[in-house]
Amino acid sequence: MEQRVSFITLAVSDLARTRAFYVDGLGWEPMFSGDDVLMLPIGERLMLSLWSIEGFTAEIGEAPASGVAPITLAHNLATPAEVDAVLAEVALLGVPVSAGRDREWGGYSGYFSDPDGFRWEVAVNPGETGDFVLPPR
Incomplete structure (x- = not known):
């Protein structure tokens, strides 16, 4: 396996609030924005993928842990x-x-x-x- 990371995926409790923070607040440009996910290119071949908790759970098969990551x-x-x-x-x-x-x-x-x-x-x-x-x- 090549030593690299392509996506950093985080589960968020309110995707609209998260979108407002990163896109409207920080001024970052999304590559894709949907009902359950916001994808932000953050480096050469590196994406920050922000999923609603529901979308994240459906994608990986279990809910994320709670508390401070x-x-x-x-x-x-x-x-x-x-x-x-x-x-x-x-x-x-x-x-x-x-x-x-x-x-x-x-x-x-x-x-x-x-x-x-x-x-x-x-x-x-x-x-x-x-x-x-x-x-x-």
Whole structure:
């Protein structure tokens, strides 16, 4: 099996609210939007697939676990100022945001939660992973 990920799929409690957050709030462009799913291209050959809980359950055969998901998604940037600007923009959407700060591992990051509580890290990473920043569309 090739070492790569093609889709990140998350189950969401209210797809309309999720669509409003990602498309209207963050300004992301969907590739597909249906009654049960919203698909957002987030990188070269990488899709964020947001399913209604009902659609997710029908697709995989069982309901998702409840509670805080033990996962974070990351959005890397080049400078701490860019991190702070994105966190300030997201804070205007009324979701929980933690301010950017220097981290003991040498980077700078802060977090926000989408409407379903999925945590996004907005970060500057040092070293090899710091070069992993997607070009603007």
